Amino acid sequence: MSKISNLDYAKKLVEISLDNGEVSKEKVTAILSSLVANPPRNLKKILALYKRLIKVEMQKYTAKVEYSGELGDDVFENIKKQLSAIYNKNITISKEPNQAMIAGFKITIADDVYENSVISRLRPLAQAKY
Amino acid sequence: MSNIAELIQKEIDSLNSSTVKSNIGKITMLADGVARVDGLSKVMSNEMVEFPGDVFGIALNLEEDEVGCVIMGDISRLKEGDEAKTTGRLLSIPVGKALLGRVVDVIGNPVDGKGPIDASEIYPIEKVAPGIIPRKSVDQPLQTGIMAVDSMIPIGRGQRELIIGDRATGKTTIAIDTIINQAKINKAAEARGDKDFRAVYSVYVAIGQKNANVARTIKALEDAGAMAYTVVVTAPAADNPANQYLAPYSGCAIGEWFMLNGMDALVVYDDLSKHAVAYRQISLILKRPSGREAYPGDVFYLHSRLLERSARVNEDNGGGSLTALPIIETQGGDPSGYIPTNVISITDGQIFLDTDLFNQGVRPAVNVGISVSRVGSAAQIKAYKQVSGKVKLELAQFRELAAFSQFESDLDAKTKAQLEKGKRVVEMFKQPAYSPIAVEVQTAVMWAMQNGFFEDIAVEHITAATKSLIVYFESQGDAVITKIYNEKKLTEVIEEDLKNASADWKRAFSV
Numbered sequence: 311m312s313k314i315s316n317l318d319y320a321k322k323l324v325e326i327s328l329d330n331g332e333v334s335k336e337k338v339t340a341i342l343s344s345l346v347a348n349p350p351r352n353l354k355k356i357l358a359l360y361k362r363l364i365k366v367e368m369q370k371y372t373a374k375v376e377y378s379g380e381l382g383d384d385v386f387e388n389i390k391k392q393l394s395a396i397y398n399k400n401i402t403i404s405k406e407p408n409q410a411m412i413a414g415f416k417i418t419i420a421d422d423v424y425e426n427s428v429i430s431r432l433r434p435l436a437q438a439k440y
Numbered sequence: 441m442s443n444i445a446e447l448i449q450k451e452i453d454s455l456n457s458s459t460v461k462s463n464i465g466k467i468t469m470l471a472d473g474v475a476r477v478d479g480l481s482k483v484m485s486n487e488m489v490e491f492p493g494d495v496f497g498i499a500l501n502l503e504e505d506e507v508g509c510v511i512m513g514d515i516s517r518l519k520e521g522d523e524a525k526t527t528g529r530l531l532s533i534p535v536g537k538a539l540l541g542r543v544v545d546v547i548g549n550p551v552d553g554k555g556p557i558d559a560s561e562i563y564p565i566e567k568v569a570p571g572i573i574p575r576k577s578v579d580q581p582l583q584t585g586i587m588a589v590d591s592m593i594p595i596g597r598g599q600r601e602l603i604i605g606d607r608a609t610g611k612t613t614i615a616i617d618t619i620i621n622q623a624k625i626n627k628a629a630e631a632r633g634d635k636d637f638r639a640v641y642s643v644y645v646a647i648g649q650k651n652a653n654v655a656r657t658i659k660a661l662e663d664a665g666a667m668a669y670t671v672v673v674t675a676p677a678a679d680n681p682a683n684q685y686l687a688p689y690s691g692c693a694i695g696e697w698f699m700l701n702g703m704d705a706l707v708v709y710d711d712l713s714k715h716a717v718a719y720r721q722i723s724l725i726l727k728r729p730s731g732r733e734a735y736p737g738d739v740f741y742l743h744s745r746l747l748e749r750s751a752r753v754n755e756d757n758g759g760g761s762l763t764a765l766p767i768i769e770t771q772g773g774d775p776s777g778y779i780p781t782n783v784i785s786i787t788d789g790q791i792f793l794d795t796d797l798f799n800q801g802v803r804p805a806v807n808v809g810i811s812v813s814r815v816g817s818a819a820q821i822k823a824y825k826q827v828s829g830k831v832k833l834e835l836a837q838f839r840e841l842a843a844f845s846q847f848e849s850d851l852d853a854k855t856k857a858q859l860e861k862g863k864r865v866v867e868m869f870k871q872p873a874y875s876p877i878a879v880e881v882q883t884a885v886m887w888a889m890q891n892g893f894f895e896d897i898a899v900e901h902i903t904a905a906t907k908s909l910i911v912y913f914e915s916q917g918d919a920v921i922t923k924i925y926n927e928k929k930l931t932e933v934i935e936e937d938l939k940n941a942s943a944d945w946k947r948a949f950s951v
Contacts, residue, residue: 317505418464420479420481421463421464421465421479421480421481421482422461422462422463422464422482423461423462423463423464423525424459424460424461425459425460425462426458426459426460430460434447435444435447435448
């Protein structure tokens with residue numbers, strides 16, 4: 311029997327944690343109980359990897375919207391609609407006010423970033439060599 | 441001040457800009473010039489990746505969960521958890537004639553303290569080599585100015601000729617001599633106002649060398665007035681391995697620009713052994729599977745994709761050329777090592793430098809037996825071909841006979857004559873560093889040797905005699921040299937002139 315690596319083990323766990331492409335809380339709870347009841351070798355390492363991969367998986371359909379100033383619910387609804395169309399899946403929004411941005415917004419979904427803020431424009435000035 | 445004002449104006453101009461989309465990742469590990477980045481799911485192979493603090497890297501390893509990037513620049517400014525961003529660009533450097541006379545680093549930043557470089561174009565450092573259709577056969581000579589090379593191992597424009605040998609056998613000297621000779625030829629043609637002349641621009645790439653050695657090389661080029669036609673790309677030993685890995689490709693890109701714009705260029709890679717070592721270091725840190733001598737499996741491709749970019753393109757593509765002189769250092773005179781055999785098989789010949797010959801005072805220490813130029817006499821002017829056609833064979837026979845005759849005291853007259861001539865030819869080929877000789881003068885000296893003008897001079901005085909004859913041809917005898925330059929072949933009239941000039945020199949020559 312071929313040996314399965316910790317990473318592959320964790321990936322398999324992530325696969326069975328999904329329900330319609332989203333991480334299911336019930337399934338994760340069940341998997342954790344099962345792992346504690348029948349611990350595999352390197353349980354701690356596997357759990358760490360599992361946590362990281364689950365986080366990555368959740369980031370795929372959770373958009374973190376950082377913004378400065380007041381934004382109405384209709385704006386968030388519009389963002390959600392647009393992102394769901396781009397990524398072809400139901401995207402949930404996590405709102406995070408960030409006054410350091412001065413004005414504008416930054417949306418992070420998985421490793422894609424959409425940004426239009428004053429701070430992002432000022433950044434090259436701060437880094438300029440003179 | 442104006443820089444900031446321009447930057448603010450640019451910001452004002454771009455106030456209507458839309459949202460910027462980027463692909464990001466986070467550094468999870470950082471060691472020895474390599475960063476492993478989590479994320480960057482849309483990064484392309486060899487794409488430039490931007491890190492905080494104006495540090496850039498190149499994505500080399502695209503794995504399922506992470507990306508391995510080599511970092512160029514100061515890695516100490518980065519830390520785990522820092523954000524990395526894709527740029528959508530391949531690593532490019534400034535190219536063009538503005539770089540001539542300058543010393544630059546691997547990304548084209550000047551390191552010579554002479555101010556910014558006003559280059560008009562940028563060019564990707566990695567590019568696919570020209571295919572078969574745009575290429576043309578190598579048939580124009582690229583003279584090194586070294587008699588032993590130009591006569592027996594002639595190099596053509598667009599050729600890849602390896603310079604190989606142990607440490608301290610004069611490999612770099614041959615390359616520097618060649619660069620100096622190109623500058624000398626360019627200057628002479630400019631002085632003559634020759635409109636048909638095609639100048640050769642040189643690129644010297646120093647990989648993993650001590651800064652003192654690079655400084656010495658630059659000084660030699662400056663003293664010889666060759667820097668005006670030369671670009672030096674440097675990735676010294678103190679630089680991180682990523683810079684050493686990329687330096688030859690940068691040098692190649694600078695040279696390739698000349699080729700694709702209808703000009704001729706020469707690029708020296710000094711040396712590819714250290715380049716392979718830097719690549720091995722990167723590959724091991726990237727956890728790529730290692731093979732023989734711990735080099736990764738694609739170490740052949742590392743050099744083949746670099747050297748294949750040297751070519752001579754046809755007239756439809758501008759007719760330019762890029763000649764490569766890669767240098768390889770052997771261990772214990774053994775050319776059968778992994779990297780030496782790889783590069784030998786890629787190049788169109790090699791100049792092998794022998795430690796024993798070097799220690800015997802034969803400099804340049806070219807081992808004729810295992811040195812070869814596969815382009816051969818197609819890259820020689822006819823006049824030189826006429827006088828040097830048999831020299832390589834004669835010298836190889838001499839070496840064999842010399843070894844054999846050590847055990848034999850009673851030799852026949854023919855063998856003795858061969859040995860005497862061989863000794864004289866060896867002495868004639870001795871040439872000091874950084875003093876290349878014009879090919880017309882070489883032809884005249886070789887003619888004098890082949891026609892018995894050195895026969896009655898004692899072997900120990902041949903070097904002095906050769907020097908004296910060169911001086912004679914460069915001063916009093918320059919009429920015949922001009923004739924050889926114009927005719928490019930030895931006519932009866934030229935031979936008569938050579939005979940008279942040589943006889944004239946012989947009368948005046950005394951030890």
